[in-house]
Amino acid sequence: MAHVDRYKNVSAGSPKAAGESMAGAPARAITRRSFLKAGALGAGAIIAEQALGPAAGRFGPLATARAAGAPAPAGHARPNFFFIISDQLRLDYIAAHGCPFIYTPNIDRLIGQGATFYGSHSTNPVCCPARSSLMTGRMPVETGVISNARPNIHPSIPNLGQWFSRAGYECLYSGKWHLPETYPLDIPGFRMLNSGAGQGDLNDTIVSDDCEAYLRNRASDRPFVLVASFMQPHDICYWAIQNDALVPRELPFESIAAELPPLPPNNKIRPKAPMRVDSARGPDFNTMQWRYYLYIYSRQIEMLDANIGSLLDALEDTGLAGDTVIFFTSDHGEGAGCHGHVSKWYPYDESVKVPFVVSCPGRVQAALRDADHLVSGLDVMSTMCDYAGIQPPPGALGRSLRPLLEGNSLTEWREFVVCETHEVGRTVRTAQYKYVHYEGDPVEMLFDMKNDPWETKNLYEEARYADVMKDHRKLLGEWEARMKPVA
Amino acid sequence: MPDQSFTVDHLFPLNALWDAMGGYQPPAASFDPWGNWRNVYRIYQLIGLSFQQGLLTIGRVAKGGARAGRFVLQVTQEKVCPGNHRQHLDAELTCANDPLATPLAWRFRSEMRDREGRTLAETVLEKAGRFRDGQFELTAGERRRTLRLPGACAMSWGLFDAVQRWPHRPEPAAFTLLDEFDQPKPGHSLAWRDAKEYELGGEDVDPSRRGVREGRGRQVRKVINERKNTIPTRLHAFQHLGPGTLPMVYYTDDAGRLLFAVNGLVGLLLDPAASTAETAMATGDAAANSDAATTAGTER
Known part of the structure; x- marks a missing residue:
């Protein structure tokens, strides 16, 4: 079956770094607990340490000096930033990431011109919490946005627009915000090109038209941060909710029968899971309905792709491409039939893994496909700050990807990322394993992501993984101790 | 499980627009798809209870008469955004008088307007294009x-014209969709799908049921209300499929007039009172033809 090798033979972490199994014994989660030493870091790292305090070293924004021979900055000393956010886009539903049933020439172009990270994770696979992290560099539990029902970023935490406006940037926003309002008329720190509106299939062109117009009409010499926040492919939610109206029980268009994507191999597999995960059920689709649902999701991504194409063309036409660092990511993924799920919320990869692409000719190594580093939505803020030559906001947790983007593969890196789910769920993803714990729930989850990338077998009760479980629980405990939840 | 007894599949995908079609009176005036017409569509978002978000006006100017080699489509679209801001769009397309209304030349302008109707200058986007020497030239600034x-090429708004003249045969036409005026999407097809009689207009037997959704959790559906005093109307359905677009189904009446279109969560409904039509001249008008040729550039 096509497209069964999740993430096309890539894994989120270096297998060797994770430690290979010996004689059937599971690899321990943590084989090197290296703490970064300030002496090995460049000036940017020292600034970050000062901003975050001494505890920041292990998890905080640490930048290393650019590697010898890495691309040198061109044009402006301070580049522009173009932050393109999609909604509900899985990491693996992109042609350049190996998806054979989707046509994404423009996202592929972006990936070809820059770097893509296969180990990219949402901080929380639901709109508001994930967006709060993208906009602040803080975990949702710290921003206060722990669910869509609590969508206000704590006022003490600056957002991207506020932070970069203070640094002299012109900050503009177009499209979905959802912190708290989905389509506000004003966002602190940003000037609005438009608020966005309604669903993506009708209104994403407003976002792209206005961003394209801004780029083509721009007269200011100030560097800019432009956010294009698209709704697609989030529209797919309605295909599940209004499924009788939109997904009939028989294929409504015979001529697309041969084009329907295959079901994922874990469509009917539901590993033992905490109650909040286990109790959720997707729609009662038959096989054809599932495959039609995936067809629709694919087309919605292609609509997004065309909008991105207009923006990339505008950057090239206006000569801004070489001075503008593009970030492309999504707030969360989409179940798309994996584990019988639609939508997001869950700690499974289909929900938490999202594209993370950075591109800028001359500044970012082209065609870089990184499968060795775990990255997070937290890293957007820190990476932008690094390129802009400014400190990240106090408390920002992300790391600058700049060393990796410039081809320094020897950069010391974090050993795990954490995702929050359902307010009380926490996922620790290390190079080889995924560990999931829900507060108050005796059922945990442990997946060997190297050998079971579709997350079909929960290993948490197997005695031989006791040490692995212990390691991950400890990592989570240390992480939780570092969090500074808002009151 | 929701009740599956209602023949949703018979209506699909018009069922998604059905709640907006209560009381709809299909137009009775004559219509010549080759003539000069101006169709006004209400743009609906089909989420829960459908709501109108904008207006699309698309008119064909058959300057050279029905047999001329080209015609002009004039398009105005307005979408309402929060705070009563609006995206306003004007476009003019010169199209070949062929089955797909192949684009020959166009100009396009979009802008955001605030609640007072003032244009936000930095959102003004103007583009143009034309077919010349075997390729499209796209201009922005x-x-x-x-x-x-x-191969063949079409634009979305050109298809609004094309389906009105399309033969009622199931053989599909293949083409590349030039979407948003400059984004090529290969592998598209347009085909006549079927002709069925629908009960349009009328009133809901139980108005209190309008907008009701049945089911629980993730298994909900709109209720398709029973209606009385309806008008039986035969509709021809055409389907447009391909990468980068959701399956789109156009519905024309026997005269060829495009009444409805459903495209994912977007529904278009012709407003007969606001629309006009006149029959094209049987013979060409040389002067008008010359005007069109000047606009369009070199013949494709």
Whole structure:
């Protein structure tokens, strides 16, 4: 079956770094607990340490000096930033990431011109919490946005627009915000090109038209941060909710029968899971309905792709491409039939893994496909700050990807990322394993992501993984101790 | 499980627009798809209870008469955004008088307007394009790109015209969709799907049921209300499929007039009172033809 090798033979972490199994014994989660030493870091790292305090070293924004021979900055000393956010886009539903049933020439172009990270994770696979992290560099539990029902970023935490406006940037926003309002008329720190509106299939062109117009009409010499926040492919939610109206029980268009994507191999597999995960059920689709649902999701991504194409063309036409660092990511993924799920919320990869692409000719190594580093939505803020030559906001947790983007593969890196789910769920993803714990729930989850990338077998009760479980629980405990939840 | 007894599949995908069609009176006036017409569509978002978000006006100017080699489509679209801001769009397309209304030349302008109707200057986007020497020339400001597309080509708004003249045969036409005026999407097809009689208009037997959704959790559906005093109307359905677009179904009446279109969560409904039509001249008008040729550039 096509497209069964999740993430096309890539894994989120270096297998060797994770430690290979010996004689059937599971690899321990943590084989090197290296703490970064300030002496090995460049000036940017020292600034970050000062901003975050001494505890920041292990998890905080640490930048290393650019590697010898890495691309040198061109044009402006301070580049522009173009932050393109999609909604509900899985990491693996992109042609350049190996998806054979989707046509994404423009996202592929972006990936070809820059770097893509296969180990990219949402901080929380639901709109508001994930967006709060993208906009602040803080975990949702710290921003206060722990669910869509609590969508206000704590006022003490600056957002991207506020932070970069203070640094002299012109900050503009177009499209979905959802912190708290989905389509506000004003966002602190940003000037609005438009608020966005309604669903993506009708209104994403407003976002792209206005961003394209801004780029083509721009007269200011100030560097800019432009956010294009698209709704697609989030529209797919309605295909599940209004499924009788939109997904009939028989294929409504015979001529697309041969084009329907295959079901994922874990469509009917539901590993033992905490109650909040286990109790959720997707729609009662038959096989054809599932495959039609995936067809629709694919087309919605292609609509997004065309909008991105207009923006990339505008950057090239206006000569801004070489001075503008593009970030492309999504707030969360989409179940798309994996584990019988639609939508997001869950700690499974289909929900938490999202594209993370950075591109800028001359500044970012082209065609870089990184499968060795775990990255997070937290890293957007820190990476932008690094390129802009400014400190990240106090408390920002992300790391600058700049060393990796410039081809320094020897950069010391974090050993795990954490995702929050359902307010009380926490996922620790290390190079080889995924560990999931829900507060108050005796059922945990442990997946060997190297050998079971579709997350079909929960290993948490197997005695031989006791040490692995212990390691991950400890990592989570240390992480939780570092969090500074808002009151 | 929700009740599956209602023949949703018979209506699909018009069922998604059905709640907006209560009381709809299909137009009775004559219509010549080759003539000069101006169709006004209400744009609906089909989420829960459908709501109108904008208006699309699309008119064909058959300057050279029905047999001329080209015609002009004039398009105005307005979408309402929060705070009563609006995206306003004007476009003019010169199209070949062929089955797909092949684009020959166009100009396009979009802008955001605030609640007082003032244009937000930095959102003004103007583009143009034309077919010349075997390729499309795309212009935005002083920047020019060229695009060579193999095979047939169509634009979304051109298809609004094309389906009104399309033969009622199931053989599909293959083409590349030039979407948003400059984004090529190969592998598209347009085909007549079927003709069925629908009960349009009328009133809900139980108005209190309008907008009701049945089911629980993730298994909900709109209720398709029973209606009385309806008008039986035969509709021809055409389907447009391909990468980068959701399956789109156009519905025309026997005269060829496009009444409805459903495309994912977007529904278009012709407003007969606001629309006009007149029959094209049987013979060409040389002067008008000359005007159109000047606009369109070199013949494709």
